[in-house]
Amino acid sequence: MRNKIKGTSVRPRFYVFRSNKHIYAQIIDDTNNTVLTSSSSISQDIKINYKVKLYGNCKISKVIGCDIANKALKKGITQVVFDRGHKLYHGRIKALAEAAREQGIKF
Template sequence: MDKKASRRRRAVKARASIKRLGANRLTIHRTPSHIYAQVFSADGATVMASASTLDPEVRKALAGAHTGNSSAAVAVGKAIGERATAAGVTKVAFDRSGFKYHGRVKALADAAREAGLQF
């Protein structure tokens, strides 16, 4: 099993347990250049809030810095936390898409918690 297959297997297992919970889901995806975050409704049909390093507001906060580092992840975490609370979502389940919980993933999660999301 290669690295990508292992990550996808972890993601499927986590999403199955989140589905059993019936909670709104904060899901992330990271690439070497960017990081993306979305808050889905409990049924998974509606995106309630989203943020990424491609958003103009987040890019302004980064002031031309590299978008694939931990400071960019903090900016995205802050943005997703603010947008989700504005949409009326405060409690979510964190879906890290099989990525290990360290580095940029941890930075985004901590910033989202500071911005008002509970998970």
């Protein structure tokens, strides 16, 4: 899948990884091999600022989607290429993507 999806400086790759308990999101520039911003359900600022169950549901995915979208907009990133790995666009991944779209990120 990653052979088809490449992130550039203009449109970086928005990578989402979902484990059984947690969800991680990164915005990656593949031309420079750098992570521009990231957010996850195990980060301390998410745990302190939001009072939601921190694993296994769509609520935390929405929080992570809003958080990474706000971080991306602060860096001037408005368009991304969505990379969900081999996971289906369903459930927590869908909730994260829709929350990021609501904040203004375009895929």
